[in-house]
Amino acid sequence: MNFEQSIFPLTEFLIDNKFSITKKEQYFIKYSTNSVVITIAYVNLEHLFYIHVGQNSKSLIELTPISIKEVFEDDNFRLQSSLTIDNLISFLKGIGKCLLLGDKKIFKALNEFSESQVTKYTKQIIQSQNIKAADKAWGQKDYVAFIKCIDRTEKELLAESYLKKYRIAVNKLQK
Template identity: 25%
Template sequence: MEFNTLVKTHLSPILQKYGFTIAEEIKNIVRFQSSVMKVNLVFNDYDKSHLVEIGRRGETLYPLNDNAVVELWGYSALPIEQVTSKVFVQNLSLFFETKEGVELLKGNVSLLKSILSQESENYTSELMQNQVLEAASKAWEAKDYLAFVDSIDKIGFSKIPQSYQLKYKIAKQKL
C-alpha cells in the first residue's frame, strides 16, 4: 500500500480524535495540524526511511525517533526507524494511542524536547572526546608528551579508555 494511503487509513482516525486534520498532502508527505500542534509524516523513497516530526504550531518541530519512543514510553519493541512503511505506521499508531503518545498530541512536548536535547549533548560530547583523543594520539606518536597530557586533561582521566590512562601515566613521568 502506498505511504499516504497507509497514513490516512491508520493514523488519520487517531489524530482526528485529538483535533488534527490534514493540512497538506503531497507524494510521500502528509502534514497534520490541530489548533495547537503539527505532525509531519514523511517517507523518503530514495533510502526507504521515515520521519515523523511533532511540535507546537509556530514553534520547533522535533523528530520522534526510536530512542525518543523508548525514553517516552519505556518500550523498545515498537521501532519506527529502519522499518517498512506498514510497520512504521502501525507502530506509530500504537504509540499515539498510549498515554505518552496522547500527551504529545495534546501539546506536551517538553519531555520529547528534553530527550532530544540530551541526545544531542551526548552526541556532541562523544564527538568532541573522539577529536581530543585523536589529537592526543598524534601528540603521543610525535612524543609531544605535554600536548598529550593537556589533551587528556581536557577530557578527564576517568573518562578515557584504559590504554590512554596508561599512556597518560607514562607521559606524566616523562615530563
C-alpha cells in the same frame, strides 16, 4: 512504495482526532491542530519514515523508539531503529494519546530528552576528536600536546592504555 497509500491509515486516524492536513509534498505530510503538529517524511534511500511532533512547526522533535521508551516508559518498539506508520497509530491510540491532546508536560519532557541526546552526542564527538588528536600527538612524541588533549577528555571514559600513556607523557616531561 506508495507514500499516499502507506500513510492513509494515519491520515484517517488523525482526521478523526480533529487534525487537518496543512502541508503535503511527494514524501512529506504535515498534520495540525491548534496545539499540535505532526510531520511524516519518508526517505526512499533508507526506506524509513521520520516522524516529528511538536506544539508548533518551530518546536518539532523526532519521535523514535528510544524517545518513546525514555519519555513514555513504553518499551514496545525497543527492537526497532524507527517507527512504522502502524507503530505510530498504535502508540497514539495508547500511551501517546496525550500528544494528540497537546499535553504541554509531555512536549516539555520530549524536548528535554531531545536536548539531552544532543548534549550526549556532542560530548561523544568532542571526546572522539580529543582522542584522535591525542593519538596524533603521541605518534609525533609531542607529549605536551598529548597531555593537553587528554586533559580535555572525560578521563573516566578512556581506555586504560590512554591513562598509562598519560603517566608516561607526564614522566617524560618531568625529566
